[in-house]
Amino acid sequence: MVLQILIxxxxxxxxxALMGLGLSLTLGVMRIVNLAHGVFYAxxxxxxxxxxxxxxxxxxxxxxxxxxxxxxxxxxxERILLKPVRESEMNVMIVTFALAIFAEQCIRLGWGVMYxxxxxxxxxxxxIGQLFLDYQRMLAFGIGMAIIVGxxxxxxxxxxxxxxxxxxxxxxxxxxxxxxxxxxxMLVYGLGVGLAALAGCLxxxxxxxxxxxxxxxxxxxxxxxxxxxxxxxxxxxxxxxLFGLTTLLTSYYISSGMVNVVPFLAMIITLIIRPGGFxxxxxx
Amino acid sequence: xxxxxEVKGRNPIRAVSVFLLxxxxxxxxxxTQKQYLLHVIILANILATxxxxxxxxxxxxxxxxxxxxxFFGIGAYAIGFITMxxxxxxxxxxxxxxxxxxxxxxxxxxxxxxLRGPYYAIATLAFSQVLFTLAMGxxxxxxxxxxxxxxxxxxxxxxxxxxxxxxxxxxxxxxLKFLFRSKFGKRLISLREDERxxxxxxxxxxxxxxxxxxxxxxxAGVVGAYNCxxxxxVTPDMLSISLTFSVVAVVVFGGIGTLYGAIPGAYVLTFLNxxxxxxxxxRLLIYALVIMLMLLYSSGGLLGLVRERLKVFENGNxxxx
Numbered sequence: 001m002v003l004q005i006l007i008x009x010x011x012x013x014x015x016x017a018l019m020g021l022g023l024s025l026t027l028g029v030m031r032i033v034n035l036a037h038g039v040f041y042a043x044x045x046x047x048x049x050x051x052x053x054x055x056x057x058x059x060x061x062x063x064x065x066x067x068x069x070x071x072x073x074x075x076x077x078e079r080i081l082l083k084p085v086r087e088s089e090m091n092v093m094i095v096t097f098a099l100a101i102f103a104e105q106c107i108r109l110g111w112g113v114m115y116x117x118x119x120x121x122x123x124x125x126x127x128i129g130q131l132f133l134d135y136q137r138m139l140a141f142g143i144g145m146a147i148i149v150g151x152x153x154x155x156x157x158x159x160x161x162x163x164x165x166x167x168x169x170x171x172x173x174x175x176x177x178x179x180x181x182x183x184x185x186m187l188v189y190g191l192g193v194g195l196a197a198l199a200g201c202l203x204x205x206x207x208x209x210x211x212x213x214x215x216x217x218x219x220x221x222x223x224x225x226x227x228x229x230x231x232x233x234x235x236x237x238x239x240x241x242l243f244g245l246t247t248l249l250t251s252y253y254i255s256s257g258m259v260n261v262v263p264f265l266a267m268i269i270t271l272i273i274r275p276g277g278f279x280x281x282x283x284x
Numbered sequence: 285x286x287x288x289x290e291v292k293g294r295n296p297i298r299a300v301s302v303f304l305l306x307x308x309x310x311x312x313x314x315x316t317q318k319q320y321l322l323h324v325i326i327l328a329n330i331l332a333t334x335x336x337x338x339x340x341x342x343x344x345x346x347x348x349x350x351x352x353x354x355f356f357g358i359g360a361y362a363i364g365f366i367t368m369x370x371x372x373x374x375x376x377x378x379x380x381x382x383x384x385x386x387x388x389x390x391x392x393x394x395x396x397x398x399l400r401g402p403y404y405a406i407a408t409l410a411f412s413q414v415l416f417t418l419a420m421g422x423x424x425x426x427x428x429x430x431x432x433x434x435x436x437x438x439x440x441x442x443x444x445x446x447x448x449x450x451x452x453x454x455x456x457x458x459x460l461k462f463l464f465r466s467k468f469g470k471r472l473i474s475l476r477e478d479e480r481x482x483x484x485x486x487x488x489x490x491x492x493x494x495x496x497x498x499x500x501x502x503x504a505g506v507v508g509a510y511n512c513x514x515x516x517x518v519t520p521d522m523l524s525i526s527l528t529f530s531v532v533a534v535v536v537f538g539g540i541g542t543l544y545g546a547i548p549g550a551y552v553l554t555f556l557n558x559x560x561x562x563x564x565x566x567r568l569l570i571y572a573l574v575i576m577l578m579l580l581y582s583s584g585g586l587l588g589l590v591r592e593r594l595k596v597f598e599n600g601n602x603x604x605x
Contacts, residue, residue: 033402035350035409084580090348091579093405094532097350098579101529102572109565215525219410226403257421264410271395271403 004131005248011133013244014141014148015199017237019217020224021148022195028231029168029188032082033089035096038218039103040070040193044200045209046111049118059121063143063201070197074190082189083182100214107211120205140202147198152233164188168231196221216260220247223263227270229277238279309450313443322446324558329449330511332550333456335534336543337503340460343541345496346476347397348405351412352531355385355501357523358415359508364432364518374438378509385505386498397493400479404497412523419520431519438513445514452510453547456503460543472496476541526568533571536578539585548586 019041026034044066051062081099085091125134155161166174167184175181199217207213224243228235246262270277313322338352359381366372366380392411396404419426426432439445463469471492474482483489512518521527530553538549557567582589 033405081576081580089402090342090346093348093350093402094536095576095579097529097532098572098575101526101568102576105566105569105572109569215413219406219413222406222410226406255421257417260410260413260417264407264414267407267410268392268395271399271407275399275403 005252006245007131007133008137009245009248010241011137011141011244012248013241014144015202015240016217016220016224016243016247017240018144018148018202019196019199020221020228020236020240021151021233022192022199023221024225024228024231024233024236025188025195026192027225029164030086030185031089031171032086032189033093033096034189034192035093035218036077036099036103037193037196037221038214038216039100039107040074040196040214041200041217042107042209042211042214043073043103044070044197045118045204045213046107047197048201048204049111049116049209052118053116059119063198066201067194067198071190071194074193075186077193078186078189083185100218104211104214111211113211116209117207118204118209136205140206143202144199147195148237155233160184160187216263219260219263219267223267223270226267226277229279232277232279235277235279306454310447313446319442322442324554326442326445326449326514327558328551328554329453330507330514331530331534331554332547333449333453334504334507334511335531335538335546335550336453336456336460337500337507338531339535339540339543339546340503341497341500343535343543344464344476345472345493346479347493347497348402349408349497349500349528350405350532351392351408351410351525351528352504353523353525353527354408354412354415355388355504356508356511356527357412357419357518357520358388359385359505360512360518360522361419361426361432362505363509363512364435367435368432374513377438377513378506381509381512382502382505385501385508389498389501390494393494393497397497398490409525412525412528416520416523416525419523426520429520431517433517435512435516435518437516448510449514452507457543457547464543529568529571533575535585536575537585539587542585542587545585545587552586 019037023034023037026032026037047066047069048059048062051057051065052059057065077099081095082092085095120134120136121139122135125132126138127133155165163174163179164184164187166177166179167181167188171181174184196217220243224236224239227242228237228239243262243266246266247259250256250258250262312325316322334352334356337355338349341347341349341352362381362384363377366377372380392407393404396407419431420428422428439448464473471482471487474485474487475489475492475496479489508522511522534549534553535546536549537545537553538547539545553571556563556570563570578585
């Protein structure tokens, strides 16, 4: 049973890493504390629900469409809402907090408050001895990992990726060197919330869907980013796996209601011991 | 051109209008028979006082708290737990509610306020979620969604509550006003203006932030405890994100960092809430829209708009960031 939990935890951790990476990008590159990250996760789940259950589109196609929709939604929001207030960290936090509540209420009005679920992309499970691994979890893990690896390669090798890292390292210098900082920020925000939506799509068949579902993943992502160190992709991925494990362990041994407590404790302990995170550079 | 009286904040027109407003407020229970109106005003006063405590932290010290409802809620739950077991004098209860909130604020504040950056905002959001989960998830202790009911009221008549809620609000405003005139208060404000600079000027910024946050929590805890006495029950709603969000909306709408802004903000939003039932489902949606529009177009809020029109200058800290 322990092995079962460990493996399921690792598989879940892959998706958390995907979410954390989205947040880490917006936080690291744009220096925007995106409190609406969680609501895009919820939005991803609801949009794919509409595609798969209501419009009866193939799951993989729906995944792709959802990502595109949320990506462009993110870009529009960055232009209208975030660009004007970017100078003040506090205003950014208040605006994204308001955005999170706004979108949650829109979901509530648009889809209703019922608990829903979507069918899995693949049914069935793999049985190895005592272990049961359902295909959906493995698929979600596979897609998540593929996206993370693809993203890392894109950040390291492509021109746009290098520009993004430049903006992350030194905003003003990037501007001086002729990098279109606004354009990069816009894309990064779209990508960041798109990754949250993808995580929402991939986990939609495994958990119940409801309008307020985004807050726990939001805090989980912040905990991952703080634990891993801001701006460290490696730290984010490791943090993701760690939280995947602890989530499953707490929900199995204590109670699934207590999952919220884990990110908070981890956050506080990290901030006490090593405020810069365990894999990031020392920032204080 | 500002006269000396204006610079010192002793504008005679303003003093007279404040005096008249207070007289009107004092006379209102004798002018109207509508109990419901008084009830709504009490709610608005509670919300305004609570919002003041948030504005103190965010608007004056520059520390964003996104889980402020936890101080309010913990004060209320403290009263709930205590009155189940013991008989205590209500004033002691109010102070106790405040002290428990202070304790809570140390738990979150000490690790997070030492650091610059968004940590405090995130940690408070996370911790309020933890408390909300606990309140929902421990039905034997907290009564889950039902909460704790049948808490004895300490002022039974609605008129008494009306005056007491005004007393709390006015006391909070006066106390904060005096605080900001003192050296201690000016140092707190310097944290918002430039934290590094105030640190360089020899202010122990972490200690000031932690103490300031504790003061804000104390006020919130007292109001929460009073709210619990007034309603005679405690529910997990008093710990929820939507309550925090309402407070943010009240302050941003009224004008962040203006001290008085929270009062008109709380009144407008409470009256909208209580008299426009059909908007009930859209309440948070409207709050969110108001916040976003305010921050995009007028970060001074309602009071800022009024001030721009009247060109009234306040003593000191009128301008928010």
